[in-house]
Amino acid sequence: QLQLQESGPGLVKPSETLSLICTVSGGSIRSSSYYWGWIRQPPGKGLEWIGNVYYSGVTYYNPSLKSRVTISVDTSKNHFSLKLNSVTPADTAVYYCARLDCSSTSCLFDYWGQGTLVTVSS
Amino acid sequence: QSALTQPPSASGSPGQSVTISCTGTSSDVGGNNYVSWYQQHPGKAPKLMIYEVNKRPSGVPDRFSGSKSGNTASLTVSGLQAEDEADYYCSSNAGSNNWMFGGGTKLTVL
DSSP states (O other), X not given: OOEEEEESOSEEOTTSOEEEEEEEESSOTTOTTEEEEEEEEOTTXXXXXXXXXXXXXXXXXXXXXXXXXXXXXXXXXXXXXXXXXXXXXXXXXXXEEEEEEOSSSSOEEEEEOOOEEEEEOO | OOOBBOOSEEEEOTTOOEEEEEEOOTTXXXXXXXXXXXXXXXXXXXXXXXXXTTBOOTTSOTTEEEEEETTEEEEEXXXXXXXXXXXXXXXXXXXXXXXXXXXXXXEEEO
């Protein structure tokens, strides 16, 4: 059974860089059918797609966050990472990692991590 | 990019049916069949309920169904049960590998 687990600091100071890792277990991140993504949810609000990465390192970002986001993949460690720079309190959210399965005729976020709360505060 | 438009709330009594709408544009919902629906209980990660407009993953009850007309997708929950009370989010591809979510609908089982 595929599992995704987010890890990283729960508190980040304003103007600094938020860094998270998503470790994938029970399957390889190298599969040609899947992308690996980050999605966030501010407290009490809806979901916002941040971006995806393919195992080759190709990335896709939400245009509204593109200038501050970097997503990368480390196939040797079977994990992928998120960096969001110049954070403000508005970036406080639960950050989820998820698998985007495009192996059939559709694409769907089918496996999700449990989420990790990151608070931006001094 | 703006979020897809969902009603903030919906409700129904046990056994009834409820439909939740998700409105986008011809560039997202109306432009492809990559529409999905997710259920989220408090403090939990979202769970895939419907994909490709109207397909159910294994294990999702057939009480859950999806449809689409033009730029609006819909999720219908029939035979409402207490455990269906949750937040529901729609999602759509918005071109290339670009994804959008709806603002979410809180479903209350009365």
